[in-house]
Amino acid sequence: DTVLTQSPALAVSPGERVSISCRASEGVNSYMHWYQQKPGQQPKLLIYKASNLASGVPARFSGSGSGTDFTLTIDPVEADDTATYFCQQSWNDWTFGGGTKLELK
Amino acid sequence: EVQLVETGGGLVQPGRSLKLSCVASGFTFSSYWMYWIRQAPGKGLEWVSSINTDGGSTYYPDSVKGRFTISRDNAENTVYLQMNSLRSEDTATYYCAKGIAANWFAYWGQGTLVTVSS
Numbered sequence: 001d002t003v004l005t006q007s008p009a010l011a012v013s014p015g016e017r018v019s020i021s022c023r024a025s026e027g028v029n030s031y032m033h034w035y036q037q038k039p040g041q042q043p044k045l046l047i048y049k050a051s052n053l054a055s056g057v058p059a060r061f062s063g064s065g066s067g068t069d070f071t072l073t074i075d076p077v078e079a080d081d082t083a084t085y086f087c088q089q090s091w092n093d094w095t096f097g098g099g100t101k102l103e104l105k
Numbered sequence: 106e107v108q109l110v111e112t113g114g115g116l117v118q119p120g121r122s123l124k125l126s127c128v129a130s131g132f133t134f135s136s137y138w139m140y141w142i143r144q145a146p147g148k149g150l151e152w153v154s155s156i157n158t159d160g161g162s163t164y165y166p167d168s169v170k171g172r173f174t175i176s177r178d179n180a181e182n183t184v185y186l187q188m189n190s191l192r193s194e195d196t197a198t199y200y201c202a203k204g205i206a207a208n209w210f211a212y213w214g215q216g217t218l219v220t221v222s223s
């Protein structure tokens with residue numbers, strides 16, 4: 001299985017830039033995708049294939065990376081961005097990272 | 106507007122079976138892969154099963170292989186998850202998702218809660 005590792009939590013102030021990382025245990029080419037999940041809601045697609053913005057997602061969100069190291073960036077962070085962010089790969093079956101909980105100071 | 110509505114969750118005893126359904130609307134159902142993904146209370150996401158557009162290919166992780174079966178009815182715009190030999194560790198909210206080929210999950214339903222307990 002391809003294991004995806006994310007930092008458990010981050011805290012930032014509104015208006016700042018935040019980078020959320022995801023490291024794969026083996027290369028996944030560019031087949032890394034990102035989701036946002038707010039409490040009590042289903043996940044929502046933000047970024048597909050490493051750097052492509054999903055429809056309707058604000059341009060404050062961006063993605064980068066290839067191979068084993070990927071980053072989701074939010075710039076600037078807004079209060080509404082409080083959520084857990086998950087990465088997911090589809091190069092070798094489908095697996096998710098453990099999620100990064102983003103809190104605002 | 107894409108809609109995915111899951112039903113069939115509930116409380117079930119260990120070792121028993123349950124069948125989940127997901128009715129889709131707002132898109133050409135037969136053109137998309139469909140998926141089931143679960144989330145245990147307070148935990149992360151786990152992929153559970155995948156099915157291609159015509160139902161001819163299905164995929165499962167080892168944690169459910171041999172116990173769960175995904176199927177679809179393109180005439181009824183519905184995807185199913187038959188869950189047998191349920192265990193306490195299967196307790197989770199089960200989401201169905203519309204996939205973009207064998208890749209990412211473009212849209213998720215609201216989920217249905219399955220609780221396995223005696």
